[in-house]
Amino acid sequence: MPIRLAVLLSGSGTTLQNIIDRIDRGELDATVAGVISSRAAVFGLERAKKHGIPTAEVVRKEYASHEAFNTALWTEIRGLSPDLVVLAGFMSLIDVPADFQNRIINVHPALIPAFCGHGMYGHHVHEEVLRYGAKVSGATVHFVDTEYDHGPIVLQGTVPVLDDDTPDTLAERVQALERELYPQAIQLFAQGRLRVAGRRVFVH
Numbered sequence: 001m002p003i004r005l006a007v008l009l010s011g012s013g014t015t016l017q018n019i020i021d022r023i024d025r026g027e028l029d030a031t032v033a034g035v036i037s038s039r040a041a042v043f044g045l046e047r048a049k050k051h052g053i054p055t056a057e058v059v060r061k062e063y064a065s066h067e068a069f070n071t072a073l074w075t076e077i078r079g080l081s082p083d084l085v086v087l088a089g090f091m092s093l094i095d096v097p098a099d100f101q102n103r104i105i106n107v108h109p110a111l112i113p114a115f116c117g118h119g120m121y122g123h124h125v126h127e128e129v130l131r132y133g134a135k136v137s138g139a140t141v142h143f144v145d146t147e148y149d150h151g152p153i154v155l156q157g158t159v160p161v162l163d164d165d166t167p168d169t170l171a172e173r174v175q176a177l178e179r180e181l182y183p184q185a186i187q188l189f190a191q192g193r194l195r196v197a198g199r200r201v202f203v204h
């Protein structure tokens with residue numbers, strides 16, 4: 001049985017598209033039960049609709065508090081009965097109810113714990129990596145806890161930082177890696193091959 005994914009996003013949805021493509025190609029034993037956006041009218045929602053995937057908007061700025069937003073968000077998520085919640089460029093902090101511990105997954109475009117945390121997303125990350133002068137960067141897939149970019153690490157991969165890199169060229173290299181690493185991690189979850197012990201995730 002394919003596992004049910006709830007995909008949460010706030011933007012263009014290239015991460016969602018990659019997941020849809022992998023499922024279509026038979027590389028991922030999963031189905032996207034629904035897509036939820038924390039911003040109104042983003043392109044990620046159009047991608048979902050084009051594939052007949054149910055969508056919902058829970059717009060962060062329409063809620064006065066983190067608590068009110070998360071109550072509405074989790075009502076939508078639970079309505080999808082997901083096995084796994086997949087963050088795909090989701091730019092709001094999500095609560096982690098006890099029954100969803102190690103059942104929410106995220107990809108970050110750097111090697112956590114470097115170049116991560118609040119405000120470190122998308123291009124900001126690659127700009128900081130270049131400014132710092134790091135020689136490698138990469139992507140990190142991790143389970144989500146209540147701090148930004150902090151939960152147990154599932155998979156990491158590296159890419160070189162080249163002398164003539166710009167934030168754009170580095171982003172392209174990291175995103176190509178993300179497109180491999182994220183579905184791979186989701187597939188390991190689908191196959192029941194991940195075991196979490198404290199901060200460590202074992203693949204077997």
Ligand code: GAR
Pocket residue numbers: 009010011012013014015016088089090107108109120121122149175178
């Ligand atoms: C991805 O590159 C992902 O690594 C990053 O946002 C992008 C989403 O692109 N996530 C973070 O920075 C999380 N801290 P998308 O909206 O086109 O899928």
